Amino acid sequence: MADPHSTTEDLPPLHPNSTTTPLLDSNQTHQPEEQYLEIKDTQLDHTLQKLEAFLTLLGFDQSCVLSFVLSWFAFLVIGVVLPVLVLVIFNCSNCEKYQIEGFELVIVGSQACLAAVSLLCLSHNLRKYGIRKFLFVDRYTGHMVRFRDAYINQIKGSFRLLICWSLPCLLLKTVREVVRMLYVQHDSWWLSICILLAFVLSWTYVSTITLTASILFHLVCNLQVIHFEDYGRLLERESDVLVFMEEHIRLRYHLSKISHRFQIFLLLQFIVVTASQFVTLFEVTGYSGKITFINGGDFAVSTIVQVVGIIISLHAATRISHRAQALASLASRWHALVTCSSNDSSHHRYSNSTGNSEVANTINSLHLSYSESDLESCDYVSMPSNTQLASYMSSYHRRQAFVMYLQTNAGGITIFGCTVDRALLNTIFFIELSLITFVLGQTIVFSST
Incomplete structure (x- = not known):
């Protein structure tokens, strides 16, 4: 009896439990191929297990009640309570030029809101679908031999992308806290070091959750780009129009599922980042004192993380949307x-x-x-x-x-019916430009008069 978790492409040519007695030469012929497939499956499974372990460490795995409670408890303690307590208890009342009162709480609140949105949306999808169906690499949706190496490379590339963006921001945050510790003296050096570690630990945890959510969406889109590139090569291998139609319907179905799973996350991410940048710009431009790296460095660090996260998400969405729209051009050229x-x-x-x-x-x-x-x-x-x-x-x-x-069913990543492409990016750009102009008009113009 065939394995219910395998498709025809994943099964070897002769199943071991088959009632038909195969020839010895046939078994010898297919044995290296079976070993090769087993090795490839093991490599992909090992890569997915590493990714799942990393997500579990950050609290995205909420498959049971215990993991759900531990995840949100750790998030509230490390991401919210710890920095707020440090800011409230160890507030320096005579250090106005080294810290801007109330600004740090605004930054902590915006970072916690964005991380909470990321944790809530992605943990729900992972709990509902599992890591394989979440990434569309399970045996029913494209777990094929020719894609396995590409899957592994994309997953490893996502880890590299997270490290490339997290380490510079972590270094900038650490330098800022060290410089601030040198200027803002506390009762003892041990207390200053503990405060520094608390700020860095909380910021690292919250920022890693935010960037990981965006990079996971980026990974899901890049895995689908692999199939769209293969679909472009399908026009050179096949000639049956029904084959093209069937494959395109499958690709569109996957894009619609991705859009449905991530549209709330993308919308809330955009709203939280826009509101956070709006409040930050309003506070910075309306502040009458002098803003330096010591008292305003957190603005730069938090802004970099938030903007990088939304840029990664928008880049992934627009890339897959443009690949989907480009299929009409490829098909027109093939037809011609x-x-x-x-x-x-x-x-x-x-x-x-x-x-x-x-x-x-x-x-x-x-x-x-x-x-x-x-x-x-x-x-x-x-x-x-x-x-x-x-x-x-x-x-x-x-x-x-x-x-x-x-031409009439291009597809792409959508947010409640709006396709994420260049037109939507232009709309977002003009919305952000209008908000910036409004804030500058309310702070700089009126304060100078």
Whole structure:
């Protein structure tokens, strides 16, 4: 009996439990292939286990009541209570030039809100679908041999992306806290070091959750980009329009599922980041004192993390949307090449239908049987029959219908029906520019008058 968790492409050619007794040579032929598939499966499983362990460490794994309680308890203690207590208890009342009163609480609140949104949305999806279905690498949705290496590379690349953005921000945060510790003296050095570690630990935990959520969405989109690139190469390997339609419907289904799972996260992320930047800009431009790296360094660090997170998310969404929209262009080019090369010997590379092949052979025979002078007379040219023309036109209309289908069903990542593409990015840019102009008008202009 076949394994219910495997598709035809994942099974070896001869199942060990098959009732048919295979030949010895057949088993020997397929044994290296089975070992190769097993090794590849082990590598992908090991990579997914590492990713799942990392997500569990951050609190994204909330599959049971205990893990749910521990995750949110750790988040509230490390991300919210710890920095607030340090700011309230060890507040320096005589250090106005080294800290801006109330600004740190605003930064802690904005970072905690963004991390809470990330933790809430992604933990819900991981609890509901699991890591394989969440990433669309399970055996029912593309766990195929030719994609496994690409899956592993993309997952490892996501870890590298997280490290590349987390380490510089962590270094900047640590330098800022060290400089502040040197200027803001407490009762003892041990107390100053404990305060520094508390701030750095809380910021690292919250910022890592925020960036991890954006990079996970980036990973999901990049894994689908692999399938879209393979779909572009499918036009060179296949000629059946129904195969193209079936594969495109599957890709669109995956994009709709991704959009449905992440639309709340993307919308809340945009709202929280916009509100946070709005309040930060309002506070900074409305402050009458001098802002330095010591008292305003947290603004820069928190802004970098928030902006980087939303840029990663928008970049991933627009990339997959543009790949989906570009399929119509690829299909139009394929349709034009097949149609225009019907009198070329390369026609067999694009179409395998009987009618098209007969028409191509009929027209190609002109170049083989007749000289240039003979071609000037139409008496020697054998015209295709009505059956051949009907078959050729039928193939043409199928391709034309397929191109029109792609043009009207491009797909992409959507947020409640709005496709995340260049048009939406332009809208976001003008919204942010309007908010910045409004804040500057309310603070700089009115304060100077």
